[in-house]
Amino acid sequence: MEYIIIVISAIFVNNIVLSQFLGVCPFLGVSNKVQTSMGMAGAVTFVMTIATIVTYMLQNFILVPLGIGYMQTVAFILVIAALVQMVEIILKKVSPSLYQALGIFLPLITTNCAVLGVALLAVQKDLPLMQSVVFAIANAIGFGFALVTFAGIREALDLVDIPKPMRGAPIALLTAGILALAFMGFAGIV
Amino acid sequence: MNKLLAVSPSPHVHSGESVNKLMFNVVLALLPALAVSIYYFGLGAFVVTAIAVVSCLAFEFLIQKYLLKVTPSISDGSALVTGLLLAFNLPSNLPWWIIVIGALVAIGIGKMSFGGLGNNPFNPALVGRVFLLISFPVQMTSWPLPIESRAHYMDALTGATPLALVKEGLKGGQTMSAISEHIPNNMQLLMGSMGGSLGEIAAIALLIGFAWLLFKKVITWHIPVSIFVTIFAFTGILWLIDPAHNADPFFHLLTGGVMLGAIFMATDYVTSPMNPKGMWIFGIGIGALTVIIRVWGAYPEGVSFAILIMNAFVPLINTLVKPKRFGEEVKKNG
Amino acid sequence: MSSVVLYTVLMLSALGVISAVVLYFVAQKFKVYEDPRIDEVEAILPGANCGGCGYPGCRGFAEAFVKADDISTLFCPVGGNETMGNAAKVLGKEAAAVDPMVAVVRCAGTPEHRAKTNAYDGAKSCRVASSLYSGDTGCQFGCLGLGDCVDVCNFDAIYIDEVTGLPVVDQDKCTACGACVKACPKFIIELRKKGPKGKRIFVSCVNKDKGGVAKRSCSVACIGCGKCVKTCPHDAITLENNLAYIDFNKCKLCRKCVEVCPTTAIWEVHFPARKPKVEDETAQPVSEN
Amino acid sequence: MSQLSNFTKGFLRENPVFVLLLGMCPTLGTTTSAINGMGMGLATTFVLAMSNVVISLIAGLIPAKVRIPSFIVVIAAFVTVIDLAMAGFLPALHSQLGLFIPLIVVNCIVLGRAEAFASKNGVLPSLIDGLGMGLGFTFALTLLGATRELLGSGAIFGFKFISGDGILVFVLAPGAFFALGFLILIMNKLAKKQS
Amino acid sequence: MLKTFSIGGVHPPENKISAGSQIVVLPLPKQVSIPIAQHIGAPANAVVTKGDKVKVGQLIAQSNGFVSANIHSSVSGTVASIDPVMDSTGYKRPAITITVEGDEWDETIDRSTDLKEECNLTAEEIIAKVGQAGIVGMGGATFPSQVKLSVPKGKKAEVLIINGVECEPYLTSDHRVMLEKGHELMIGIQILKKALRVDTALIGIENNKPDAISHLSQVATKYSGIEVHALKVQYPQGGEKQLIKALINREVPSGALPIEVGAVVHNVGTAVAVYEAVQKSKPLFERVVTVTGKHLATPSNFLVRIGTPISEVIAAAGGVPENTGKIVNGGPMMGKALSSIDSPVTKGTSGLIAFPAEEAKRKVAQACVRCGKCVSVCPMGLEPYLLNRLSQKKMFERMEHEHVLDCIECGSCSFECPANLPLLDYIRLGKAEVGKIVRARKA
Amino acid sequence: MSSTPNTIDHFGRVDEITLSDVRVSIISQSACASCHAKGACGMGEATEKTIVITKPNHNFIVGEQVKVVMKRSLGFKALFLGYILPFIVVVLSLIILTALGISEAVVGGISLGVLVPYYAIMYYFRNKVAQSFNFDLEKLQ
Amino acid sequence: MAKESTFSNMTLTLLVITLLSSAVLGFVYELTKEPIRKAQEAKINTAISNVLPEFDNQPSAEATEVQYDGGTLVFYNATKGGEKVGTAVKTFSNNGFGGLIELMVGFNADGTIHGIDVVSHKETPGLGDKMETSKSGFSVQFQGVNPEDFKIRVKKDGGDVDAITASTISSRAYCDAVQRAYNALKEGGK
């Protein structure tokens, strides 16, 4: 039951982008192609999960026992940055062709905000490991969900003539706003 | 010959159908519901509708003329429909300035920002309505009592909608049988004798409008029927599992905005899928989300949210679900 | 100092070293260097992202520009010589000056000269119309006036004159990106040298019909009489398919051909007005600016 | 570029929020009121200015390949400093801004300026650049916060202008998107008029 | 329930005003201009020169390749010029202009009206005769018929389908041919069957021509293996893919020819022309043309010599009325508007329709409201609203992916669109661009 | 950019040509391409990716702009092998180990650790994987 | 500027930078430790003094924690001149619209409520957040009432409390928390 609540809450009620405002930049910037955003969602899921596990361990088995919880920010960002890069190196080393295919498929995974934010939130909520991971996955799905839907809308908007001054950021923000408005309907489900 | 012959690519004949006619037929189809509403809510229904319609038309005109600098096209009737439907989604005692804000949001944000008719991904009237619902929860959830408050606009006596009564009751630990004493019976629900947004109450009038729209081929049956079926099945299952704590499926179909939403708002061309398969997915989504919000969410009613959320999926549905093509099946072998 | 500080130092240092190791490997594997000059060049470019240079967007051009050994083949038509000069400076190179070009509309068939023979009523697009039929006048080569060229111009440099129904290029705004040239289904627009102070001479017609036919459908058509070819002292004019063409690289702007053309199909623009007769003011938009 | 324009460019011409669309998360997430927006902006400004200074000092000493991690460490350190300081001295604001304080560390603007400006320029220009950008950011956040506060609850910096509630959406999530969308629209128009 | 095809379709007002008018032979014109490209495929090569004397039915231009067709003189007289003449698209294309002098027919042609039932030729001989006679599809596409009769190796024709649908509003030439030349039609069908080596022929006729259905059903009883089927009235049932679907419930795969499903489709006019060519050695030099229009004095069906100026044909029906706004060559759904009535009648001219000015102008286009009506009427299951947008935005690769090449240009989408959008205008444009891309890729 | 829904394409520039290979650097086409701060955001260092294409079907010159085309299904396959599958492996081991009642520190450590054999296996199969991923270079007109 | 990157100089640089930063951080942490603790304490103290009559002891220094209803209640006894003037109870409810709500409820010595202050909540701005004393007079109706004869339930549920408009859920949770404090106080807190 806790898991279900965590999942529904993260995907719908407190959607990471639409109500928590994490990862807004890639949401607004990258998501104009459905296939790309799907790829991005997959990659983010992996990165978020791994990052959450690592930061969980870091927090609970190093920072807290040593009494230096305040070092969270510094420690987390370094670990996450190193981690993401390591995945890349390993992938490249392990299977260059796979790595190349991903290079064509995905633009950058610039989701610092979301990854660090979720790691911090998971720690803040004081969830046990398993729940932290579920929390991370659910948020990643929530991110992907918002991203893909939004990319769909923007692909469709590519075909219509948006008034000139509205093009670009303004219309993206308005669309996101209406999406957030619609998502408020989930309020109170958990 | 003194006049020049016209030259154009084929075809050289046209069905004679026009956007204006379609919209006009929607307006006609809405009239029975408006009549019922004026019967139950009297002055308020009339005033709210008038304000909503006039301000939608006015905003469309002003924005097109002065901001977008294009020739205004209010005569196509779409703003009129938006105005009517916005009004239909409001309580009949809503202060005028809130209605005007709603119209501004509906037309300005919901429609014109995207380039006007045909371009908006979300249903404008619902964007306006939900915006108001979240912004002015107090005003937007006090419902004038039918008949009793016919002669009043702002100072009407108010009560709750049947859905809100059920939700409150269940949350307060009562069972359905206890609650059902306070709510109208199915016949009353069908005829519209209950509190609610001014256009949503009379299921029967809305169904007459449905028949008209089908007859005039303005819409197809797929979306409304898929919504009805889904809601009926979903709530039916819940009801069968635990009749004490779940309202029966007829109650769910006849209350709140289901009829209005399914027949008039989910079918808005611009914001719904383009082919029957897609329409089924769309309708099932709306039905399921409606029930989820009604049963588990904070809001007693979820049709508006459900439609808006599914609106967001329409582009995806349209790219993923294609109409059946001539000759496509055979191709696989060949 | 308390143990907290000690732990802090220890932990962060450990992290620091780990990152260093990780990054060392990253550095080994990735070519991470992005030439900062790309940014500088990009900043100099006009940022129209029009593709006129043949690259996907200004940045694509900037990258190619910085990487290229020989920059003489690269040119941003929008920015022109000045921009290219500045961009070359970033690389410490010299940009070869390119003669400024401008889009020129080679049709003068106003309704007055070229009567309508039917009324086009299809989609407002030259491409649609030309795929359907020859056009709404007797001339099957002339401008359709539906403005496909106008639609593609990113610089608002071209518009349809309401009176003549023909496109007019604003030579100050035109960047010679060539988009309109590609868009025109009738091949009416040509990029020509802008000429000193905008002075240029060209045949404002693309009609390849024989003289009589051409003349019947449009009174200012080139009828292929060849007088200009004979008159030109610089061998700049050729005649092919009943149509004269002036090579702008050879033309010395002597204006002799203009005088001899019996149908005023040869235009001169931005020349001082001639003293004696100017036959047809409307056909010669000396006022074009 | 003169020092002055170096300083002022962040306000309109290169405003990180309105023009560059960077740091959207804190922009949207912390601007429920003018004061919150301003607090967030100033906290970011502090980090931006200080890290710019430090980075301009040390940039020459750092091997290219560890530039980014070094910068991150410096920035993260300053973020922790401001985090701790706010918790100690401005507890109310600190709890309002919550998660977004540690997230300054990933704010593209901060690292962006470090990388694009501070690492190539002297201390003073870097300080001015950091302050300018930071104040531009603060300006945007305050403006957005004020707009949302005014529309959402009829007040600015807590001063009530209108009795009653205001348009509630504006203090909620969707309102953040709406308000920012329209502000960018207006800023674009202004920028166009100017040029 | 009457048979029809499964997806899409519209039902425009039929307006078959001239259905009751018997075919009248049009008097000879003074001069004819016979274009050397009247068919799909390579233009023919002129084999006469200026000043040559020609007879009716004499070969004047030779087929130039497999997909091409012979062209015969439709009159007797002197070749006046071989120069470009304005065709119905306004472009000038090469044509052989002949000044009419008398009416002398080539001797080989059997001018009698008696029916000649037996045909002892082999399939190959039939096909050769059809080719010599320059027969092209009379259903509008003007595809050289002998090509369609030469079944490619590895494929087998199972059924011959005769297209008597005439689903276009106004047009009645096929209708009249079926009524007046029923017997010739049947013999033509037998010959076609022989050429194709099939046993069955199905004639599809829409139910708005009950007289033709009953007449042909009755005539057909005399012949074996010919069935007449009444079809529900639904445009574009005459499209061959739709007709095949309606009659034998098979779908021609996307991008394939009817032979893929064992069917070959010919128009009734084509079958009659085949009869005349094979049995009477008469090449294709005249055809039935419907001349009609609501405000025309006498809507008629004429037998017209190819090359006759359109103006003369219309004059015979009472002339172009005062307030005519548009004249269309072909049906109102697929026909081409004429920019001038001076161009000649060709093998593909099935009808000439004059529209009064008030019906001629298109209405002003509004915004697409995504009503989906275009999607629901498209007989090919395409999404015209999307194709239209993609074409306007020049996204041709995506158009290819959305199967624009399947579009049969029936115009149902433009007809139905409540926003009056010129959908087909842009789709056709995009189709051409995509065609170019595809061809470039193959090359 | 006009990729049909079945393929993915990406603009790139030819960097180097050897006897058998063409080395192309991918120009990022995401929003980052035009973003002024891209050099700076966390992963900025890896913005430019190089891919190697063996024996392409055209002749290219260094510096030429080309389009790298790949089947879309390959993109998703890459995504699956690169991110989704390891993700599943990690989560599965988490679930199993947690169910076994092992302490969190160990669970976390091991589940991250399983990535090592995962990548080892990938490494083992790298040639097989390599065969299934192929790209094409197209010239830009 | 960029120096050649070698393994050792990279490691060394990062080591130095992290060393320096961490030293600085440790120092700042030591500096702010006290203020942070004080700030947290001050928050509690303000809440206590807001809800209790005047006192002269240090209630926060003598707090007692009690496990109750699956959560923790904290009792702060206030005395004046050695005489007990009342008890502040830090109480909670999990039924808020946004989850957890923490209140400080001040009881006079005779068991009547003296005042209530909100310690923390996540209710919706503009709706549920009206429970805050500064935002509306909602809490005033509790002052001076004795829970024995004043039914701490919203009127909808048959109690005596006027709910915040359109925020029945928050009001219910508020009542729930107050009732919990009172129950606990009655049972053993004294």
Ligand SMILES: Cc1cc2nc3c(=O)[nH]c(=O)nc-3n(C[C@H](O)[C@H](O)[C@H](O)COP(=O)(O)O)c2cc1C
């Ligand atoms: C390029 C091309 C090749 C064709 N080849 C054949 C063929 O080999 N055999 C055949 O029976 N029909 C062939 N056809 C004819 C078509 O099947 C069809 O009858 C003709 O295009 C007219 O049909 P419509 O009027 O329905 O468009 C071909 C058509 C085209 C355009």
Ligand SMILES: Cc1cc2nc3c(=O)[nH]c(=O)nc-3n(C[C@H](O)[C@H](O)[C@H](O)COP(=O)(O)O)c2cc1C
């Ligand atoms: C939309 C559409 C409608 C058509 N309608 C008819 C029709 O009514 N009658 C007809 O004979 N051919 C019609 N055709 C042409 C047929 O598809 C086909 O080309 C013809 O029946 C083949 O016979 P033919 O080669 O003898 O002309 C139509 C084609 C299309 C694309």
Ligand SMILES: Cc1cc2nc3c(=O)[nH]c(=O)nc-3n(C[C@H](O)[C@H](O)[C@H](O)COP(=O)(O)O)c2cc1C
């Ligand atoms: C986004 C959103 C936020 C809400 N926030 C609160 C809240 O903080 N507190 C609350 O009691 N109700 C809140 N509600 C309203 C509840 O959903 C519910 O409608 C209300 O509490 C019961 O209505 P009533 O108080 O008018 O009986 C919120 C609703 C939404 C959609």
Ligand SMILES: Cc1cc2nc3c(=O)[nH]c(=O)nc-3n(C[C@H](O)[C@H](O)[C@H](O)CO)c2cc1C
């Ligand atoms: C069947 C039908 C339903 C419509 N429903 C709505 C509606 O729910 N809300 C609305 O704003 N407009 C509605 N319209 C009007 C119009 O389509 C709408 O304003 C467009 O979304 C504007 O682009 C409807 C129109 C039709 C024909």
Ligand code: SF4
């Ligand atoms: S007029 Fe033509 S060449 Fe000149 S800028 Fe416009 S599109 Fe480019």
Ligand code: SF4
């Ligand atoms: S110049 Fe060409 S593109 Fe421009 S209006 Fe004339 S025909 Fe159209």
Ligand code: SF4
């Ligand atoms: S019929 Fe017209 S209005 Fe309707 S979807 Fe198609 S193009 Fe749009």
Ligand code: SF4
């Ligand atoms: S013209 Fe093409 S797209 Fe339009 S309905 Fe006919 S087949 Fe479909």
Ligand code: FES
């Ligand atoms: S600030 Fe850019 S993603 Fe959060």
